[in-house]
Amino acid sequence: MPAPVGGYPHVHGQSSPTDSGAPTLGAFTAGQLARLCDVAGLNASDTEVYARILPEMLGPVAERSLSLPPPSDSFLSDDHTPVEYSLAFQPGGPPALRVLLEPGADAADPVAGGRAGLRAVRAMARHWNFGTERLDELEDLFFPPSPQGAFALWCALELRPGGVPGVKVYLNPAASGPERAADTVREALRRLGHQEAFTALPPGDRHLFFALDLGDWAEPRVKVYLAHQDLSAVEAAGLSRVGGAGELGEIEDFFRAATGGDADAPDAWDGPGTRPGRRPVQSCHAFTETASGRASGFTLYVPVRDHARHDGEALERAVAVLRRQGVEAAxxxxxxxxxxxRRPEEGVGLIAYLALAHQRGRPPRVTVYISSESYAVRPPAVLLTA
Incomplete structure (x- = not known):
C-alpha cells in the first residue's frame, strides 16, 4: 500500500513543498507524457492531442499546484500521484505507450469519485464515438450506494498513432465489501456472457481489479486481476491457464529475473525505505470468447520495486528481461x-512493476511500469547484512 502522504523527501526533478513556482499536476504530467510520446515514436500532432487529454481526464485536480500535498491517498502510486505510465515492448518496433489515471482523484468521497470516473469515460465515449454498454451493464455491481475500497474507477489509455486511444476501465471488485469481491466478479463475468470463466481462474489471495476494453479493439477483453502473496517461481508459472511447457518455463525465468531471485526469501530490508511487507505478485486473466470459458491471455506482474534496493537495480533487471526477449533497451x-x-540510485519506485504477457496467437510482451513521482520519491532501501 502507498506510504503516508509526506512520507518521502523530494529529490532532483520533483517540486519542493516550499517551491512557490511549482507546476500544476496537469502541467507536470502532461510534460512527462509528451516526452514519452516521442520515445514511443508518436508524431507531434498525436503528442499534442494526448498531452491535452491527460489533464482533461484528471479533472479539477490537474490545476492543483505540486507545492500542495496530494489531494487524496490515491492507491494508484506510492506517492499518491493519480497517474502511472507503462511501455509495452515487443521485438521489431517501438514500444506501445499507455497511461493509467484516476479521474476524480480529488473527490470528497468514494461515491463522488465513482461518478467522476463514469463521467470521464462517458465523455470520451461521446468524443470518440464508442459504446459503454458493457460498463453500463455492471454499474450497480461496482458503484453501489455506499462503496468500499481504495478506488472506484481507473482508466487506461493506449496511445495509438492517429490521436484516438484505446480505452480500458478498471473497476473495484471490493466495492460492496471485500467479502463479496469474488461474488461480484462471478456475476460481472456472467452478465457479460462469460458464464464459465470464473471457474477457470486460479486460486488467489484476493480479487484486485475487473477490467474492460471499450471502443476499438480487435478482440475486446474482459480481464480479472488476482493478488498472490509469497509465491515461488514455479507457483507463479502455475497460475497461467494459457500456453504450454515452454511458456511456463519462460514465466519462471521472468519471475526469477524480475525479483532478483529473492522472492522466496524473508524480507531483509531496513532503513528509510523499509516496507512492512512486499506487495503481492499480480496475475491477470483475459477472456475474449464466451463459449469455452478458457482464458485467452495471461500476464504476470512483479512489483520489482519491492525486490530492489534502488531503481538502478530495478532498471538493470528490466533491461535484462527485455534483452532476453530480443528487445533493445534504449x-x-x-x-x-x-x-x-534524478539518478536511478537516488530512489526506489520509479520502475514500479515488470510484467510478462502471453496472449494466445501472439508473441510474448514485456511491459515496464513507470511512476510519475510528481509529489515525492521513495528513498533507497538498505539491505541488511549478516
Whole structure:
C-alpha cells in the first residue's frame, strides 16, 4: 500500500513543498507524457492531442499546484500521484505507450469519485464515438450506494498513432465489501456472457481489479486481476491457464529475473525505505470468447520495486528481461530520462512493476511500469547484512 502522504523527501526533478513556482499536476504530467510520446515514436500532432487529454481526464485536480500535498491517498502510486505510465515492448518496433489515471482523484468521497470516473469515460465515449454498454451493464455491481475500497474507477489509455486511444476501465471488485469481491466478479463475468470463466481462474489471495476494453479493439477483453502473496517461481508459472511447457518455463525465468531471485526469501530490508511487507505478485486473466470459458491471455506482474534496493537495480533487471526477449533497451532508458532527471540510485519506485504477457496467437510482451513521482520519491532501501 502507498506510504503516508509526506512520507518521502523530494529529490532532483520533483517540486519542493516550499517551491512557490511549482507546476500544476496537469502541467507536470502532461510534460512527462509528451516526452514519452516521442520515445514511443508518436508524431507531434498525436503528442499534442494526448498531452491535452491527460489533464482533461484528471479533472479539477490537474490545476492543483505540486507545492500542495496530494489531494487524496490515491492507491494508484506510492506517492499518491493519480497517474502511472507503462511501455509495452515487443521485438521489431517501438514500444506501445499507455497511461493509467484516476479521474476524480480529488473527490470528497468514494461515491463522488465513482461518478467522476463514469463521467470521464462517458465523455470520451461521446468524443470518440464508442459504446459503454458493457460498463453500463455492471454499474450497480461496482458503484453501489455506499462503496468500499481504495478506488472506484481507473482508466487506461493506449496511445495509438492517429490521436484516438484505446480505452480500458478498471473497476473495484471490493466495492460492496471485500467479502463479496469474488461474488461480484462471478456475476460481472456472467452478465457479460462469460458464464464459465470464473471457474477457470486460479486460486488467489484476493480479487484486485475487473477490467474492460471499450471502443476499438480487435478482440475486446474482459480481464480479472488476482493478488498472490509469497509465491515461488514455479507457483507463479502455475497460475497461467494459457500456453504450454515452454511458456511456463519462460514465466519462471521472468519471475526469477524480475525479483532478483529473492522472492522466496524473508524480507531483509531496513532503513528509510523499509516496507512492512512486499506487495503481492499480480496475475491477470483475459477472456475474449464466451463459449469455452478458457482464458485467452495471461500476464504476470512483479512489483520489482519491492525486490530492489534502488531503481538502478530495478532498471538493470528490466533491461535484462527485455534483452532476453530480443528487445533493445534504449527506448526504456530514454523513457526514464523523459520522466525524471534524478539518478536511478537516488530512489526506489520509479520502475514500479515488470510484467510478462502471453496472449494466445501472439508473441510474448514485456511491459515496464513507470511512476510519475510528481509529489515525492521513495528513498533507497538498505539491505541488511549478516
Amino acid at each position: 527506448p526504456l532508458l530514454s523513457a526514464v530520462a523523459a520522466v525524471t532527471t
